[in-house]
Amino acid sequence: MRTDRLQALADGVFAIALTLLVLELPAPAHDTTDLAADLVHAWPFYAAYVVSFVTLGIVWVNHHRLMDAVARADRTLLELNLLLLLFVGLVPWPTGLLAEHLRDHTQSSAAAVTYGVVMTLMSGTFTVIWLRLTHRSSLLRDTDRSTLRRAVRRSAIGPIAYAISTGIAVVSAPVAFALFALTAVFFAVSGRGDAPALPDA
Amino acid sequence: MRTDRLQALADGVFAIALTLLVLELPAPAHDTTDLAADLVHAWPFYAAYVVSFVTLGIVWVNHHRLMDAVARADRTLLELNLLLLLFVGLVPWPTGLLAEHLRDHTQSSAAAVTYGVVMTLMSGTFTVIWLRLTHRSSLLRDTDRSTLRRAVRRSAIGPIAYAISTGIAVVSAPVAFALFALTAVFFAVSGRGDAPALPDA
Amino acid sequence: MRTDRLQALADGVFAIALTLLVLELPAPAHDTTDLAADLVHAWPFYAAYVVSFVTLGIVWVNHHRLMDAVARADRTLLELNLLLLLFVGLVPWPTGLLAEHLRDHTQSSAAAVTYGVVMTLMSGTFTVIWLRLTHRSSLLRDTDRSTLRRAVRRSAIGPIAYAISTGIAVVSAPVAFALFALTAVFFAVSGRGDAPALPDA
Amino acid sequence: MRTDRLQALADGVFAIALTLLVLELPAPAHDTTDLAADLVHAWPFYAAYVVSFVTLGIVWVNHHRLMDAVARADRTLLELNLLLLLFVGLVPWPTGLLAEHLRDHTQSSAAAVTYGVVMTLMSGTFTVIWLRLTHRSSLLRDTDRSTLRRAVRRSAIGPIAYAISTGIAVVSAPVAFALFALTAVFFAVSGRGDAPALPDA
Numbered sequence: 001m002r003t004d005r006l007q008a009l010a011d012g013v014f015a016i017a018l019t020l021l022v023l024e025l026p027a028p029a030h031d032t033t034d035l036a037a038d039l040v041h042a043w044p045f046y047a048a049y050v051v052s053f054v055t056l057g058i059v060w061v062n063h064h065r066l067m068d069a070v071a072r073a074d075r076t077l078l079e080l081n082l083l084l085l086l087f088v089g090l091v092p093w094p095t096g097l098l099a100e101h102l103r104d105h106t107q108s109s110a111a112a113v114t115y116g117v118v119m120t121l122m123s124g125t126f127t128v129i130w131l132r133l134t135h136r137s138s139l140l141r142d143t144d145r146s147t148l149r150r151a152v153r154r155s156a157i158g159p160i161a162y163a164i165s166t167g168i169a170v171v172s173a174p175v176a177f178a179l180f181a182l183t184a185v186f187f188a189v190s191g192r193g194d195a196p197a198l199p200d201a
Numbered sequence: 202m203r204t205d206r207l208q209a210l211a212d213g214v215f216a217i218a219l220t221l222l223v224l225e226l227p228a229p230a231h232d233t234t235d236l237a238a239d240l241v242h243a244w245p246f247y248a249a250y251v252v253s254f255v256t257l258g259i260v261w262v263n264h265h266r267l268m269d270a271v272a273r274a275d276r277t278l279l280e281l282n283l284l285l286l287l288f289v290g291l292v293p294w295p296t297g298l299l300a301e302h303l304r305d306h307t308q309s310s311a312a313a314v315t316y317g318v319v320m321t322l323m324s325g326t327f328t329v330i331w332l333r334l335t336h337r338s339s340l341l342r343d344t345d346r347s348t349l350r351r352a353v354r355r356s357a358i359g360p361i362a363y364a365i366s367t368g369i370a371v372v373s374a375p376v377a378f379a380l381f382a383l384t385a386v387f388f389a390v391s392g393r394g395d396a397p398a399l400p401d402a
Numbered sequence: 403m404r405t406d407r408l409q410a411l412a413d414g415v416f417a418i419a420l421t422l423l424v425l426e427l428p429a430p431a432h433d434t435t436d437l438a439a440d441l442v443h444a445w446p447f448y449a450a451y452v453v454s455f456v457t458l459g460i461v462w463v464n465h466h467r468l469m470d471a472v473a474r475a476d477r478t479l480l481e482l483n484l485l486l487l488l489f490v491g492l493v494p495w496p497t498g499l500l501a502e503h504l505r506d507h508t509q510s511s512a513a514a515v516t517y518g519v520v521m522t523l524m525s526g527t528f529t530v531i532w533l534r535l536t537h538r539s540s541l542l543r544d545t546d547r548s549t550l551r552r553a554v555r556r557s558a559i560g561p562i563a564y565a566i567s568t569g570i571a572v573v574s575a576p577v578a579f580a581l582f583a584l585t586a587v588f589f590a591v592s593g594r595g596d597a598p599a600l601p602d603a
Numbered sequence: 604m605r606t607d608r609l610q611a612l613a614d615g616v617f618a619i620a621l622t623l624l625v626l627e628l629p630a631p632a633h634d635t636t637d638l639a640a641d642l643v644h645a646w647p648f649y650a651a652y653v654v655s656f657v658t659l660g661i662v663w664v665n666h667h668r669l670m671d672a673v674a675r676a677d678r679t680l681l682e683l684n685l686l687l688l689l690f691v692g693l694v695p696w697p698t699g700l701l702a703e704h705l706r707d708h709t710q711s712s713a714a715a716v717t718y719g720v721v722m723t724l725m726s727g728t729f730t731v732i733w734l735r736l737t738h739r740s741s742l743l744r745d746t747d748r749s750t751l752r753r754a755v756r757r758s759a760i761g762p763i764a765y766a767i768s769t770g771i772a773v774v775s776a777p778v779a780f781a782l783f784a785l786t787a788v789f790f791a792v793s794g795r796g797d798a799p800a801l802p803d804a
Contacts, residue, residue, distance in 0.1 A: 005614070005667055011206075012618025015213025019221060019290045020622060030301055036311035050287070057283040064206055079791070082660040086653070089622045100633055110639035188280070212407070216414025220422060220491045231502055237512035251488070258484040265407055389481070413608075417615025421623060421692045432703055438713035452689070459685040466608055590682070 003073050006081055007064070013085045014060045017092060021049050021056075024096030048099035051177070052091055054184045058191065059088065059122065062155070066129065069151075071141045080129045087122035094118045098177065108173030116166030116176060123158030130155045154190070158183070204274050207282055208265070214286045215261045218293060222250050222257075225297030249300035252378070253292055255385045256320070259392065260289065260327065263356070267330065270352075272342045281330045288323035295319045299378065309374030317367030317377060324359030331356045355391070359384070405475050408483055409466070415487045416462045419494060423451050423458075426498030450501035453579070454493055457586045460593065461490065461524065464557070468531065471553075473543045482531045489524035496520045500579065510575030518568025518578060525560030532557045556592070560585070606676050609684055610667070616688045617663045620695060624652050624659075627699030651702035654780070655694055658787045661794065662691065662725065665758070669732065672754075674744045683732045690725035697721045701780065711776030719769025719779060726761030733758045757793070761786070 025045050028038040063084070070077070094115035101111040130152045133140055140148070161183045169176035226246050229239040264285070271278070295316035302312040331353045334341055341349070362384045370377035427447050430440040465486070472479070496517035503513040532554045535542055542550070563585045571578035628648050631641040666687070673680070697718035704714040733755045736743060743751070764786045772779035 005610075007206075008209075008611075008614050009618055009663065011209050012213060012615060013622055015210055016217055016619055016622035017625075018286065019214055019217035020625065022218075022221065022290055022292075022294050023224070023626070025291075025294045027297065027301070030305075032308060035302055035305075035308035036314075039311055039315060049291070053287045053290070054283075057286075060210065061279065075794070078664065082657075082664075085621065085660075086656045089625055089656070090628075090652070091625075093625050093628045096630065100630070101638055104633075104638075107635060107638035110642055113639075114642060191276070208407075209410075212410050213414060216411055217418055219487065220415050220418035223419075223422065223491055223493075223495050224425070226492075226495045228498065228502070231506075233509060236503055236506075236509035237515075240512055240516060250492070254488045254491070255484075258487075261411065262480065262484075392477070409608075410611075413611050414615060417612055418619055420688065421616055421619035424620075424623065424692055424694075424696050425626070427693075427696045429699065429703070432707075434710060437704055437707075437710035438716075441713055441717060451693070455689045455692070456685075459688075462612065463681065463685075593678070 003067055003070050006073060006078065007067050010063060010067075010081065010085060011060075013089055014056060014063070017088050018053060018056050018060075020092045021052055021095055024092055024099065025049065042099075044102040045096075045099040047177075047181075048095045048102075051181045051184055052095040054188065055119070055180070056088065056091055058184060058187045059126065061191065062126070062187075066126075066133075066151075069140055069148075070133070072139050074136065074139060076132060077129070077136075077139065080125060080132060084122065084125045084129065087118060087125060090118050091122070098173070102173060102177065109170055112169035112173035112176040113166055115180065116162055116169050119180065120159050120162040120166055123155070123162055127152065127155045127159055158187070161186070204268055204271050207274060207279065208268050211264060211268075211282065211286060212261075214290055215257060215264070218289050219254055219257050219261075221293045222253055222296055225293055225300065226250065245303040246297075246300040248378075248382075249296045249303075252382045252385055253296040255389065256381070257289065257292055259385060259388045260323065262392065263327070263388075267327075267334075267352075270341055270349075271334070273340050275337070275340060277333060278330070278337075278340065281326060281333060285323065285326045285330065288319060288326060291319050292323070299374070303374060303378065310371055313370035313374035313377040314367055316381065317363055317370050320381065321360050321363040321367055324356070324363055328353065328356045328360055359388070362387075405469055405472055408475060408480065409469050412465060412469075412483065412487060413462075415491055416458060416465070419490050420455055420458050420462075422494045423454055423497055426494055426501065427451065444501075446504040447498075447501040449579075449583075450497045450504075453583045453586055454497040456590065457521070457582070458490065458493055460586060460589045461528065463593065464528070464589075468528075468535075468553075471542055471550075472535065474541050476538065476541060478534060479531065479538075479541065482527060482534060486524065486527045486531065489520060489527060492520050493524070500575070504575060504579060511572055514571035514575035514578040515568055517582065518564055518571050521582065522561050522564040522568055525557070525564055529554065529557045529561055560589070563588075606670055606673050609676060609681065610670050613666060613670075613684065613688060614663075616692055617659060617666070620691050621656055621659050621663075623695045624655055624698055627695055627702065628652065645702075647705040648699075648702040650780075650784075651698045651705075654784045654787055655698040657791065658722070658783070659691065659694060661787060661790045662729065664794065665729070665790075669729075669736075669754075672743055672751075673736070675742050677739065677742060679735060680732065680739075680742065683728060683735060687725065687728045687732065690721060690728060693721050694725070701776070705776060705780060712773055715772035715776035715779040716769055718783065719765055719772050722783065723762050723765040723769055726758070726765055730755065730758045730762055761790070764789075 026038075026042045028035055028042075032038050073081075094111070094117075098108075098111045098115045101107045130148075134148055134152055137148075161179070165176045165179035165183065168179060227239075227243045229236055229243075233239050274282075295312070295318075299309075299312045299316045302308045331349075335349055335353060338349075362380070366377045366380035366384065369380060428440075428444045430437055430444075434440050475483075496513070496519075500510075500513045500517045503509045532550075536550055536554055539550075563581070567578045567581035567585065570581060629641075629645045631638055631645075635641050676684075697714070697720075701711075701714045701718045704710045733751075737751055737755055740751075764782070768779045768782035768786065771782060
């Protein structure tokens, strides 16, 4: 399996998961008597759309960076990538769930925990892929050891942050949701230094 | 991040957003007693489908033209592109909303304003990308200054036209909808002169 | 606009329209007391799925053959292609409509006419693209005149067959549906001779 | 038809079918009084999502391996591939059906049989493609006879396993579902030896 083909499937799944998020947005009843109020009231859906879109966008950027470091893909790497895509494709579902129940104080924890579990599994799979590469450096291009170790460490922040947020979600879904958003912002900001302008192919 | 990869994701998101528009079309009840009348009555959905499809089609054409001018993508350009895709992926939602409520005189304004806001943000992000390129001409291929300035000016017509239409939507949704359609027609017609026949790669 | 980019968008829209057809399949009620009977009873949905999938598959094959003949794309060709994609993306909707109402003798005509109109417009746009190419032979690769004339004639069978079927749909939806299926079979069978085994790139 | 284009469409259909599986996941009622219990109770949906995702992932891997062996595509190969995609695109539907009815002892067999029939047809089409290639070895790259015979034999395990599972589904849907999962695991594990690390293009 050449890595360019794996990237083609991955690009497809990312593009579709990003775009399917829109199907979670609410459709106010045809006979509503105050559409403006309905739309304003639906703000958790917009917030969840933005947080999930940004999160998936960052994972897509990082996935490309990872693939750029890989020279050859063995079967295990292929399977780990399909596992990552399994969680990527799942994201629209907990996004809608969390938006739907965020303001129901008695039920929001279950939704936020679900969101957190999916994100923990997705980012955890990402870290496992980096760890695997540190043990199979023959699969890599000329990436030096220290760059690799830094990539593993940085990617491990994801599952740790999501696991903690998921724990907090048991107590407070809104706080957990804020942490999900902050994790996305952290990766967006901290990733800036790592991406020098690259010449286009 | 090479620009060809960014284009692959963008092409995916555009293709999916264009095709998801179809899910907004109405499904008359199974036991309807006058399907023909139901289908004719659903005309705002067809009009909204066409306007959004044409608009997204034009943005796709312009996005490719923009990317053709770019030699290298830095992190900011990458993030602005993901922001553009965030709004592109959103388009099916206000499209369905506007079609659903266009003939409800008391509620249509809220739907048209929502449509206008999404379009203003989408086209505004596009203009910001062009502006960014004028300040980072090192990212560009050999585009001359005057071509660039013309591109910025032309792209600025989008957010201005949409912002005005959104203001008008507060008063009249049908007039705003006509302006959304006219904006698409304007860009389709005015763009004709800018696209000389290019040799295929 | 290079034709390879247009093809990338077209491939995306075709792949998505083909796959969105599945969303039109029925979901029997959770508390149904005879799921097997419900599934058998839903046969028009399977028939419509197959007919629309095969039809879109053939249009995709023919679209690639058309693009292979084109050396350069001008603005009109680009716009005609986007118009074709507008109808391609629409196909899942009349497919679900026709399946839903095929057995309602009083309402099925409206659904079949809708299906026929979309198909007539889609195949008609295809013919217009071929006609345009006969008048702009500078856009073509070294295709000889007689091959071109044959392609135009063959593609004209589509809109003619669909227009006639749409007329018949006013009287009988099931007969029209059989004609839609036969048209797909005709193009599948008649196209066989035109596709010599080509070396892979 | 060059095989790289057929692969582009196939990659698109696989990516979309994989990602549309998420739309089958349940959306608990907004006013549920025990969301956590609702989510736990929905476990058949998660199990079905994973089984179908893994199955489609394996078929995608095998489809790429098949295409790598093909040097040229003739019309019959093209049509068989579109037939394969017809069944691939269908998978989300029986997945949702099986998850929805798995615990309804009186109706689950109909759902499991439907799932099994789709999988039998999908994997059977795959075997037919391999068989076709053994009779048209001119379409192949330098694959030796014994490798080819092994590929046909291995691919025939799919339709046989699914046909048997479908028969068992008449008696017990849960047992059949376990067999569907085991078939996916078998192909994932047994395929490992066949995929040497390949250099990336």
